Amino acid sequence: MRTRCDRFRGVLFVLAVIGFSGLDTAALQAGEFPVSSARAIRLTKAKIRAAQFLSKATFGPTQESIDSLARRISEVGYKRATSQWIDQQFALPPTSHQDVALDIIHVDGNQPDTQGIGVSLYRYQAWWHIALTGEDQLRQRVAWALSQIFVIGDSGTGFNNDDRRSIGGGQTTIVDWLGMSNYYDMLSEGIDGTYRELLEDVTYHPCMGDWLSSRGNRKANLSAGRFPDENYAREIMQLFSIGLYQLHQDGRLKTDENGNLIPTYDNEQIKELGRLFTGFKYKHYSRNDFYVPRNFGEPMQIHVPEHDNNLNYSEDPNAPASKTVFGTVLPPLPTTLTQDDVKAEIGAGLDAIADHPNVAPFICRLLIQRLVKSNPSRAYLRRVTRIFNDNGSGVRGDLRSVVKAILTDPELYRGQRPVRRRNPLRVDVITRGTEYSRLREPILRLTSLIRAMRPTTNYAAGYMMLSRNVGDEIGQMAFRSPSVFNFYLPDFQPPGDLIGYTPTRRNPYDSLFAPEFQILNGVTANKTLNRLRSWTYNRYVQYGMRKGSCRITFHLEPELELARDLDNLDEILRRFDLWLCNGSMSEATKTGIKNAILSEPQASSTQRVEVMLNAVLLSPDCAVEQ
Template identity: 60%
Template sequence: MKPLLLFRWGGHIAARATLFLTVVLCCLCDVNLTQAGTFDLPNAREARRMNAKIQASQFLSKATFGPDEASIEALADRILQIGNMRAFGEWIDQQFELPVSSQEQVARDIIATDGREPDMANVGIQDYRYQAWWHIALTGEDQLRQRVAYALSQIFVIGDSGAGFNNNAGRDIGGGEQSIPDWLGMSNYYDMLAAGASGSYRDLLGQVTYHPCMGVWLSSVRNLKSNVALGRYPDENYAREIMQLFSVGLYELHQDGRPRLNANGELIPTYDNDQIKELARVFTGMKYYHNGSNSFYTGLNLGDPMMVDQSQHDNNYNYAEDPNVPGQVDPNERHSKIVFGVTLDPLPVPMTNEDAKAEIDQALDVVANHPNVAPFICIRLIQRLVKSNPSRGYVRRVTRVFNNNGQGQRGDLKAVVKAILTDPELFAGQRTRRLSNPPRVEVITRGTEYSRMKEPILRITGMIRALRPSSDYPNGYMMLSRSIESDLGQMPYRSPTVFNYYLPDYQPPGALTTYVPSRRNPFGALYAPEFQILTAVTANRTLNRMYYSARNRYMQYGMRVGTCRITFDLDEEIEMAKDLANMEPILQRFDLLLCHGSLSEETKTIIKDAIAAETLNQNTRNVGRLEEALLAVLISPDCVIEE
């Protein structure tokens, strides 16, 4: 059961944040099968179609930034024609064939629309990268690719607090070329993730490693080789995080996600401090790309992959002390670097830039082929796309595809995404059944390990895309500003640390006394990452944002030039709301679009009773009813907790 607590504030339905927080926590811990909602239909044919539409909505809620009526109808048509899994697979293939929307290009286009230039100073030009992100998320055709890019951006994390990330200007990089304005570097990085969403994990890991924004964020750019005599050693930041966060994680895993244990029942670390030091030596000698300068200290360039300079790449001569000259390195002592037990090829003497780069690439090969990579990355992608607590079977099936896509290729991300989104467990938390006498579709939800809380950003994008939005901004740009971060507790490009907005193994404080993890759970615990940013403050502000959006039927934010109002077209529902008898079909529409079938009959009854009890001015009654119904659905735990 997912109870809905409603309070009267100024004649409208609203929710008190702290109680809302408690209710949502309770909902996640519900372990019983629950009948979510019933869709009454005029005949068996319509019941069959509604069943397909619910399945389509549920799938699209995971694969896009939110379903709209057109996408639900189109996918439901294919489900009825060829079956759900074949329809989903076909949709995925079609999505990956679409042209890639470019954050960098859209930002430039919006700037041009505003009559500005990308390198203008003193106008907060960097805000255009947020505007571009929202426009693509809300309107982009390549929804799946962009949704996967967003998931990848929460694994290969960078944030806009890096040095120089908000500078408005670029600079000369030789050969008559200019680097992109520094503030566009993060958009360029995001575009790299979007393009890599259908490529190989190994290729993407290399692109991340060489991207200058990552070089700045984790201090691998201009990372100097060691000098024992001076007491200088390579920076270990990127070496540590590429292992901990981007590839193998902290502890060894079985292929179904369970942690491996030693003979004493203890977790087995994947690496130690010596391995960090060894890998740190690999990531030396990387510098900003420049066409005409051999200096290791060329100027900032956040748009081109970093170069490798052999003069500052660790040449394996820098660690052994000369026994005859204390404090000096032994010129005759050299050894190859070792990564996860693999001895890298010896570096030639003399060493070229190409030799140094080859060693980095070989080390990346070793990292990417570690057996932990498949379960570690697959779990992270499942968490960001589908659910917080995937079962052992779910992880094993997806991991198997990561290890071999059926054609002998490892790390095929397109195949992995397809495996995630066509796995039976995607629908395990919510199933439908068609009944007759009378014709209807019932939705059954399972909760607990089958559910998760929607990210605030996905609640906003899902709301806007569902409500037939239109924009008054020139050229139809549909944008929100970065100021919404204070309401939601998260914002693309704004991760506060390399650990993302929340930890993948975060657990809300307090014991779950009624919950015992099932054997299907590989973690032996219930994780709820998104709850880490659900505080009394963010809950209250998010509810207020929903309140104003539902009451006004639009969202409006100030842009760098003017304002952008995104208006919701609810005229049809407003007309229907004139008759209280139509509240049921109105709620069913909102359920399909916003809750994907999980709005319970109990919640619907509470909403209908509350609206019937309202005393509103006769001239605004239908509008007020509609606004209250929309708000109540948006803030209901049924809608916030995703099955």
């Protein structure tokens, strides 16, 4: 038999799921923050802006981080304060996923190659801990974005093995399963350099070599009917650099005189790059053969005899003894090749790719989608691509400058506007929606909740971790992309027409995209709602680890005390709104939650807080980020 409390919670659950659709929609455009003075108005506006910024630059704002940034915004202004915050974040040393995974193992009393315990799961534990607690939040958030561009997944050959091996010269490899953590750290550290440098690091990383089969790629042998593998050749163009069609610098698609889209490459270009990316093998310190033992911890090296040397194998016997990349003829190779010669040729090919005019709008759009919004305007893209093409000091593809341009651009905060109101004195938040918004990534819904709840952990050495299996519920988990195309496509559109809305002229595609909706279905929606419901009603998260379990406890004692008095419900909702919705929750949503609670005056303060938190989390105001 259902209890009174069960019915109470059930009412809030249904209200949250249906989005309070029975309420007055005229009020859905504004949330209210009452203030007592003009000075408080300035600080409240700063807090709303700080929360909105931090939701895009970190794995979720905390009350402390909101207050700190808001104070600085009040002192020096929004752009200067956020710019300083970005500089401070990039000055922090990168947190190493590989090192953290190894430390958790040692805390547990295990070894990286301990057999039979699922030791590879430690890399997911390390990822969760760093996302939830890392000081270098911006770097880690950008690395998460980059990992969804330069994609690899844990289904790659050997990625979960618990073996290590000798590679000569007294050297031993890292354990195979740590290779993906090593790859992720490469992305994190690559933020300090240029896009071109990162593209080379990605090209030479053995995990990418195995994922897209460039490792072990051999030159052609016509008599044997063998031609170079073209997998990496395709994906480096389609996914990692230029995309399928030519773009203007503001993201618009170019067309020919007949109005047709213009492809960026053809099959001949794929073949040329297939020839270029030959001869890669694992690094070994003593053996010179092609098939040396697996080594996921060091960049691949070149086996010169298997690199395409431009001689005696072309389908066209009259073809020039060189390779061409986007119209750039790479320097001829000498008759007697060395590793340095081959690396120079590959480097020249990567230069030609990185210099393609499509790279700036293509990569900048992907980064904006992962950090800020699904549909950046033409002007936003143009401003960011200008920085990509030249950071002001003549450097192309400076990733720190690009990230700063994305996160300090006015379009980041134009999705919502805090406005001063009188009678009574307050700040109203006006949201703009649609082109200014996006569905939150499932992972970010989880991390932002936990980080905001003043969490503590019972695990040794303060480790705060979730299970890899969370990904099976929400459709997304680090290291677990189902294919090189990521969890969702950047141009995904949910089925059906968008009723009553036409994209504005500021939109470069005359169409709207919603990537995250590709993994939102009946199964993931239901599992996510149930998971969040469990966490909020228990006020903790708990999962089994390789040794014991990790419980992350939410500390809402101040809110529990406030909830003793029904007059404080508005204050509690405003706090949850700021932490989890960046101040964008409508008064209609808040009223629906509050009325449901007032209908059960005998509920305890604990029940009130748990239900309010759950309803806020499940509301469309929270699921859709402005």
